Amino acid sequence: xxxxxxxxxxxxxxxxxxxxxxxxxxxxxxxxxxxxxxxxxxxxxxxxxxxxxxxxxxxxxxxxxxxxxxxxxxxxxxxxxxxxxxxxxxxxxxxxxxxxxxxxxxxxxxxxxxxxxxxxxxxxxxxxxxxxxxxxxxxxxxxxxxxxxxxxxxxxxxxxxxxxxxxxxxxxxxxxxxxxxxxxxxxxxxxxxxxxxxxxxxxxxxxxxxxxxxxxxxxxxxxxxxxxxxxxxxxxxxxxxxxxxxxxxxxxxxxxxxxxxxxxxxxxxxxxxxxxxxxxxxxxxxxxxxxxxxxxxxxxxxxxxxxxxxxxxxxxxxxxxxxxxxxxxxxxxxxxxxxxxxxxxxxxxxxxxxxxxxxxxxxxxxxxxxxxxxxxxxxxxxxxxxxxxxxxxxxxxxxxxxxxxxxxxxxxxxxxxxxxxxxxxxxxxxxxxxxxxxxxxxxxxxxxxxxxxxxxxxxxxxxxxxxxxxxxxxxxxxxxxxxxxxxxxxxxxxxxxxxxxxxxxxxxxxxxxxxxxxxxxxxxxxxxxxxxxxxxxxxxxxxxxxxxxxxxxxxxxxxxxxxxxxxxxxxxxxxxxxxxxxxxxxxxxxxxxxxxxxxxxxxxxxxxxxxxxxxxxxxxxxxxxxxxxxxxxxxxxxxxxxxxxxxxxxxxxxxxxxxxxxxxxxxxxxxxxxxxxxxxxxxxxxxxxxxxxxxxxxxxxxxxxxxxxxxxxxxxxxxxxxxxxxxxxxxxxxxxxxxxxxxxxxxxxxxxxxx
Ligand code: HDE
Numbered sequence: 001x002x003x004x005x006x007x008x009x010x011x012x013x014x015x016x017x018x019x020x021x022x023x024x025x026x027x028x029x030x031x032x033x034x035x036x037x038x039x040x041x042x043x044x045x046x047x048x049x050x051x052x053x054x055x056x057x058x059x060x061x062x063x064x065x066x067x068x069x070x071x072x073x074x075x076x077x078x079x080x081x082x083x084x085x086x087x088x089x090x091x092x093x094x095x096x097x098x099x100x101x102x103x104x105x106x107x108x109x110x111x112x113x114x115x116x117x118x119x120x121x122x123x124x125x126x127x128x129x130x131x132x133x134x135x136x137x138x139x140x141x142x143x144x145x146x147x148x149x150x151x152x153x154x155x156x157x158x159x160x161x162x163x164x165x166x167x168x169x170x171x172x173x174x175x176x177x178x179x180x181x182x183x184x185x186x187x188x189x190x191x192x193x194x195x196x197x198x199x200x201x202x203x204x205x206x207x208x209x210x211x212x213x214x215x216x217x218x219x220x221x222x223x224x225x226x227x228x229x230x231x232x233x234x235x236x237x238x239x240x241x242x243x244x245x246x247x248x249x250x251x252x253x254x255x256x257x258x259x260x261x262x263x264x265x266x267x268x269x270x271x272x273x274x275x276x277x278x279x280x281x282x283x284x285x286x287x288x289x290x291x292x293x294x295x296x297x298x299x300x301x302x303x304x305x306x307x308x309x310x311x312x313x314x315x316x317x318x319x320x321x322x323x324x325x326x327x328x329x330x331x332x333x334x335x336x337x338x339x340x341x342x343x344x345x346x347x348x349x350x351x352x353x354x355x356x357x358x359x360x361x362x363x364x365x366x367x368x369x370x371x372x373x374x375x376x377x378x379x380x381x382x383x384x385x386x387x388x389x390x391x392x393x394x395x396x397x398x399x400x401x402x403x404x405x406x407x408x409x410x411x412x413x414x415x416x417x418x419x420x421x422x423x424x425x426x427x428x429x430x431x432x433x434x435x436x437x438x439x440x441x442x443x444x445x446x447x448x449x450x451x452x453x454x455x456x457x458x459x460x461x462x463x464x465x466x467x468x469x470x471x472x473x474x475x476x477x478x479x480x481x482x483x484x485x486x487x488x489x490x491x492x493x494x495x496x497x498x499x500x501x502x503x504x505x506x507x508x509x510x511x512x513x514x515x516x517x518x519x520x521x522x523x524x525x526x527x528x529x530x531x532x533x534x535x536x537x538x539x540x541x542x543x544x545x546x547x548x549x550x551x552x553x554x555x556x557x558x559x560x561x562x563x564x565x566x567x568x569x570x571x572x573x574x575x576x577x578x579x580x581x582x583x584x585x586x587x588x589x590x591x592x593x594x595x596x597x598x599x600x601x602x603x604x605x606x607x608x609x610x611x612x613x614x615x616x617x618x619x620x621x622x623x624x625x626x627x628x629x630x631x632x633x634x635x636x637x638x639x640x641x642x643x644x645x646x647x648x649x650x651x652x653x654x655x656x657x658x659x660x661x662x663x664x665x666x667x668x669x670x671x672x673x674x675x676x677x678x679x680x681x682x683x684x685x686x687x688x689x690x691x692x693x694x695x696x697x698x699x700x701x702x703x704x705x706x707x708x709x710x711x712x713x714x715x716x717x718x719x720x721x722x723x724x725x726x727x728x729x730x731x732x733x734x735x736x737x738x739x740x741x742x743x744x745x746x747x748x749x750x751x752x753x754x755x
Contacts, residue, residue, distance in 0.1 A: 071432045072380060082112055122387070123422050124173040127218055128184045130232075131167030132266065132319040133386035134326055136375035138162050138189060138336070144370060147287055147340060148279035150399030151191035153370065161190045163433060164375060165389055166266040166322070170221050171232025176311035177318035178302060179232040180261045180522065185271030185293060186391040187373065190437040197395040198291060199415070202263065203255040204272035206356040209248050209497050211410020216242060235529035244538040247500040247569065248357050250546060254507045257522035259301035259515060259586055264660075264743075265321045267332040267597070268300040270589065275408040276353040276360075278401040278481055279340065286481045287340050288353060288403065290360055292367050296333040298591020300743045304521060305753075306690040309657040317658070323378055330597045330624070331376045337367035350574040351503065352496040356407040358503055361578040385433045390419045401481045406493075425449055441470040498569040501545040502576040508547050510584035514746030520550060521751060524557035541566040595740045596624035601659040601687075603680060604629045604647050607669025610639030612697055612729055616663055619733045625740070627663070630654060632677055640667045651679040656686035661693040661740050664700035671699045681707045685755050691748050693739035696724035697732060708755040713747060721745030 080088045088109055095107035103110070125131075138160045144153035152160040167184035168177065183202040188195055207217050220242035223229050230236050234256070243249040255261070263269040273291030280286045302310065310317045325332060339360055341353075351358040379385035392415035393408065402408055419428045425448030428434055440452075443459045458466035508516065523543070527536045536558055543551035544565035555563055582588050600620055602613060620627040631637055631647030638644055656662070662683065665671065674680035684707035687694055696704050701724040704711065711722050721739045726732035739745070 067435070067437060068380075068432050071384075082109060083116070122424070125167075125422065126418060127169050128167035128186075129173045130171050130175050130177070131165045131184065131386060132322050133163060133165040133379055133389060134322060134332070134375040135377040135379065136162050136164060136331070136373060138187075138371055138373050140371040141369065144279075145281070147281055148289075148399040149282045150196065150279070150397055151193040152189055152196070153399070160192075161437065162373060163188045163190075163385070163389055164373070165386060165391065166318070168232065170234060175232035176315040178262060178307040178310045178315075180234065180256070180304070180307070180526075181232065182256060182261065183263060183266065183269060185269075187271075187293075188389065188391060188395075188434075189397075191397055192438055193397045194438045195395045195434075195436045196397045196400060197391045197393065197415075198273055199391045199393050199411070200271045200273045200291065200293070202269040202271055203252065203260055204270075204274055204290075204292075204359050205252050205255060205503075206274055206407060207243065207249045207252045208246065208407065209355055209357055209493060210406045211408075211414075212406075213246070214407075214410060214414075217246075230529075233529075235526040237530050237532055237535060240527060240530045240535050240539055241532070244535055244542060247542055247545075247566070248497070250500055250542055251357050251504040251507065254504045254519065254546065257519050257526065258507075258511065259518050260299075261522075262302045262304060262307040263318075264300040264302055265297075265325075266318050267322065267325060268295050268297050268591070270294050270299055271334065274356055275405045276346075276403045278403060279338075280399055280401050280481050284479070284481075286401065286483075287342055288346055289341075290339040290365075292337040292339070293334040293373065294337060294589055296335065296372075296592055297594075297596070298743075299586045299589040300591075301586060303690050303744070303749075304518070304525065306657045306686075309655070309686070313655050313658055322375075325597050326375060326378045328597070328626075331374050333375075334373045335369050336371045336373060337369050339365040339367055341365045350496070350576055351499065352494055354403055354405045354494070355497045356405055357497075357500070361506065361581045362583045363578045363581055367583075384431075388423060388428075388431050389433045390415070390423060390428050390431070392416050392419075396478070398476075398478045404483075427451065443470075495570075496574070499574055500569065502573065504546040506576060506578060506581060507584050508550055509579060510581045512585050512587050512746075514749060515585060515587075516550070517749070517751060520553040520557065523550075523554040527554065527558055536560065537563060538566065590742075593741050594624060595620075595737055598625045598660040598740055599658065600625055600627045600661045600663060600740075601630045601649075601654070601656065601683070602627050602663040603651075603665050603674060603683065604631050604637050604645065605665065605670050605673050605677075606637050607640050607667045607673065608637065608645075609666035609670070609698065610641045610643050610645065612666045613639070613645070613663075615729055616695070616697075616733055616736075619737065623737050625737075628654065628659070630659075630683075632673075632679070640669065651677075651683055656683045657690065659687070659692070660743075661695070661736070662687040663695045663736070664697070664703050666698035666700055668699050671702060674703055675706055684709055688748070689753050689755055691721065691744040691746050693721045693736060693742075693745065694723070695732060695736040696722065697726075697729065701725055710754075714750075719745065719748055721748060 080091055082088060094103045094110045096103050138152055140153050140155070140158045142156045152158060165184065165186045167186070168175065168179055168181045169184065170181055171179055184199075185202050186197065186199045188197050208214060219225075220238045221234055223231055224236060224238050243253060260269070271293030276288050276290055278286045279289045314320065322332065339362070341360070345365070346353040349360070349364065353360060393411040394416055396402070402412065420426060423431065427447050427449050429440075430449075430451040443461055445454060445459050456466055462468065508519065511519065527539060530536050537560065540551050540555050540558070540560060540563045543554060544563060545568060551563065555561070602617060604613065617627050628649050629645060629647045630649045630651055632651060634647050634650050634653070636644050636646055664684070665674070680703065684694070684703055688707065688709035694704065694709065701711070704722070704724060709722070711719055711724050713719050720742070723732050723735045723739060726735065
């Protein structure tokens with residue numbers, strides 16, 4: 001045991017290990033203790049339950065529920081008290097000397113209440129201020145022991161609890177969800193060997209290559225400092241001024257101007273670790289790795305006009321969507337994939353894997369699926385969990401290590417540092433949502449808001465008074481990968497970092513026609529908000545190096561003449577290995593083909609054909625979708641058959657952009673009434689314009705015509721997203737569900753729009 005071991009090394013049992021390379025890598029026997037699990041402290045594996053939770057993760061339950069229970073508060077059936085637990089007799093009036101007399105200073109109840117209120121706010125995150133979180137678990141498909149000793153990957157089917165936070169980057173805490181922006185995808189794994197945070201984004205590359213430029217980037221992106229506008233938008237001078245002067249941003253800009261930046265849902269976007277990380281196995285061998293999350297529901301996006309309108313109709317669109325799906329038991333699920341490769345392979349690539357503005361194309365290294373992430377529980381309290389969760393790229397565990405990506409290096413510093421201000425001191429790791437499931441033992445002490453009550457008089461190492469405890473874990477602990485390092489101190493970048501356009505071109509050329517058109521539209525919109533012509537011109541000149549077609553289309557949309565390509569940093573451009581990569585298009589990830597959780601508006605009013613409505617509603621329910629009856633107002637309506645039905649939404653309180661698809665009502669009288677309601681025409685128009693499926697049974701096709709929504713495409717073929725004039729109800733509904741499974745029907749889209 002520890003005491004006996006300490007006695008055997010009566011001075012300093014760990015000291016010897018500090019000398020010599022060999023000892024540093026593998027401390028000699030006896031210089032460390034292999035931790036023997038305490039009674040009941042088993043690891044969280046498929047066969048074993050967590051000591052903290054006593055439960056196994058399974059959909060619908062959550063392994064982090066247990067440890068947090070000690071701090072959960074439920075006030076049902078309780079007296080109101082002060083923070084000192086004193087019951088409060090009356091909570092309406094302050095204490096006064098006479099009913100019209102002065103309030104008394106000794107009113108400790110009022111003072112405590114107001115003082116606490118005065119300090120309720122903490123600083124928001126400098127970036128990623130707006131976010132939404134959820135609990136869940138990660139399940140490893142099979143053991144990856146041969147390539148990493150990271151705890152979550154040790155056994156087939158191993159389950160690790162997680163907390164995930166999705167976010168936008170540029171807006172403030174109360175800003176809209178559907179801004180054109182990168183989305184954060186941060187995962188905290190509460191592993192047996194400590195917390196591992198994979199703090200990623202929904203875009204696999206970044207704007208800059210070196211952490212030195214991050215404050216500049218963020219200052220340029222955020223609302224301009226003199227008047228604090230615009231909120232949650234990159235469409236302004238300072239952002240485009242900066243990125244147009246930083247050609248390394250170009251690849252990321254292509255992604256940010258694509259539909260990736262306006263996802264339909266957090267549940268329908270990918271996530272990426274961005275940097276190249278390391279896997280390290282038990283034998284100390286390392287391979288390089290890139291992390292990918294891919295949603296089970298497929299990758300789907302909004303249309304820009306739709307995103308703009310949603311931000312007015314429901315600024316909480318993504319937050320609500322995530323919350324409601326989890327409450328409904330429709331647990332969001334993502335598959336984790338890894339690209340694993342060696343340094344030797346990486347050295348041959350035409351780009352540098354330490355450059356975060358580059359991807360590793362899947363054609364060079366395929367993505368292997370290794371596990372799934374399931375989000376199965378909403379937080380109980382937004383502030384305590386989602387706001388106080390502190391992610392950090394420095395939170396790695398044995399088996400995961402860094403590479404020399406210079407962007408990553410800055411992040412390893414930044415995330416802990418920022419919490420010191422945001423969460424008010426060095427003990428934020430003790431806040432329940434941040435506390436690891438693995439036990440914490442060290443000699444760090446005190447500081448603001450310390451929770452742990454460390455026992456004994458020893459808070460130093462080496463010691464003999466505590467038997468040398470806590471011991472170094474030696475090779476059982478985190479051992480940094482001993483990458484040989486040699487070089488001169490200098491400020492600079494490797495040669496390959498200077499190639500800025502090849503992968504931007506690869507991205508553009510890998511998009512579908514509709515996606516390309518959206519990229520052109522986004523550049524046009526953003527640059528049209530730039531007031532300084534020289535900035536616009538510089539940006540288009542950079543785009544000339546990506547694609548002439550893209551650049552000239554953007555220029556045309558801005559009323560600009562021809563532009564020369566900007567000079568390249570490299571005289572000889574390396575030949576890219578891959579010129580097209582299917583995986584880069586959103587269409588590559590259609591999901592499981594179901595319409596689960598899609599929101600569908602069923603327009604209703606008096607005189608609606610109840611039978612057809614009920615059949616449609618039933619079929620949509622059965623397909624797992626969310627049909628809502630939307631009326632001219634909420635409340636009861638009488639069907640053509642004389643039955644009463646209840647509309648739970650109105651065209652005013654839930655306008656068209658909030659729905660994925662539309663069902664128009666059959667029934668002569670209903671159609672007549674809606675035909676003279678401008679809101680119904682607008683509803684149809686917007687659904688049509690946003691390329692959504694529309695089911696128009698029986699008489700309702702006149703509503704389509706009234707809104708200028710044609711069943712036919714310009715080339716004379718039928719619009720596959722409009723189901724109208726189909727006699728057989730079942731056939732029509734089946735066709736509608738099919739059309740919805742394809743999400744949006746971009747073939748309908750025209751620029752400028754037809755309606
Ligand atoms: Fe972050 N980033 N970042 N970032 N980042 C923060 O940490 C930073 C970068 C990302 O839901 C901050 O706790 C630097 C890349 C996410 O709480 C801060 C650099 C990627 C989140 C910070 C980067 C990210 C953050 C602000 C360049 C994708 C939200 C509050 C060197 C791989 C996490 C906080 C959450 C948050 C610094 C670049 C993702 C200031 C210095 C690249 C998802 O520490």
